[in-house]
Amino acid sequence: MGGTQASGTRIRGGRNGRGGLGSTLSGLAVAIGFVLFLGGFVWGALVYQPYTVPTDSMVPTVNPGNRVLAQRIDGAEVRRGDVVVFRDAMWSDSPMVKRVVAIGGDTVSCCGKGGRLTVNGKELDESYLAPAQNDAAAVAAGTASGTPFEVKVPEGNLFLLGDRRGASLDSRAHLTEAGQGTVPRSTVTARVDALAWPSMKMLDPARTYADLPGGVSQPGPLLLQVTAVVAGAALVVLGAAYGPLARLLGRGRRERSGGR
Numbered sequence: 001m002g003g004t005q006a007s008g009t010r011i012r013g014g015r016n017g018r019g020g021l022g023s024t025l026s027g028l029a030v031a032i033g034f035v036l037f038l039g040g041f042v043w044g045a046l047v048y049q050p051y052t053v054p055t056d057s058m059v060p061t062v063n064p065g066n067r068v069l070a071q072r073i074d075g076a077e078v079r080r081g082d083v084v085v086f087r088d089a090m091w092s093d094s095p096m097v098k099r100v101v102a103i104g105g106d107t108v109s110c111c112g113k114g115g116r117l118t119v120n121g122k123e124l125d126e127s128y129l130a131p132a133q134n135d136a137a138a139v140a141a142g143t144a145s146g147t148p149f150e151v152k153v154p155e156g157n158l159f160l161l162g163d164r165r166g167a168s169l170d171s172r173a174h175l176t177e178a179g180q181g182t183v184p185r186s187t188v189t190a191r192v193d194a195l196a197w198p199s200m201k202m203l204d205p206a207r208t209y210a211d212l213p214g215g216v217s218q219p220g221p222l223l224l225q226v227t228a229v230v231a232g233a234a235l236v237v238l239g240a241a242y243g244p245l246a247r248l249l250g251r252g253r254r255e256r257s258g259g260r
């Protein structure tokens with residue numbers, strides 16, 4: 001009898017031990033999950049600012065009414081090809097979204113022999129532009145812009161255009177003003193990294209500028225933040241489900257043992 005009782009004690013102790021370890025691990029998973037989930041959200045809120053784009057000047061990259069996520073950056077970080085949020089009193093009282101096509105020291109013009117935009121004499125293959133049928137003004141001239149221009153961008157300034165050239169009030173509309181339509185880097189508050197609504201999509205880097213000095217910007221930490229949030233949520237759900245699942249499995253084993 002003593003041997004049987006000792007054996008039963010060991011069995012019960014082992015079962016409790018396994019249960020205690022499982023509870024500890026599930027609690028740890030929930031704790032880590034909360035840290036990742038909340039940390040990802042807080043990190044994202046600190047780094048990114050949501051904006052709603054009201055106009056069609058950036059079609060097809062950004063459509064009217066789209067909600068975008070823009071990474072808060074300093075104007076000094078801006079590179080060619082970036083889609084930026086900026087505010088300039090000479091343009092509008094509201095934030096605007098345009099693409100940077102030239103930076104300080106560049107000579108930007110339209111149009112080259114192929115009807116394309118040129119930066120420092122290099123013709124750009126702007127694959128992000130609106131389809132021809134949506135850009136009547138540019139199509140009528142057979143070029144990347146219905147308005148011809150050539151501008152030497154002052155140091156510390158940016159030349160900005162919309163992707164739908166035929167419907168965008170951009171640097172071309174301010175060519176006669178001081179700076180020939182350029183804006184200071186200091187007016188930039190953020191760089192658009194992704195569309196958030198109605199669909200979630202990262203903006204592709206404008207590779208057409210990659211061979212120019214300085215290259216193109218790399219995506220911000222948005223994907224890492226989203227991964228942290230999703231992984232955190234999964235850990236919380238799995239950790240919280242351990243207890244009910246363990247009890248359910250234990251009840252099933254007891255019922256089967258009782259039946260025998």
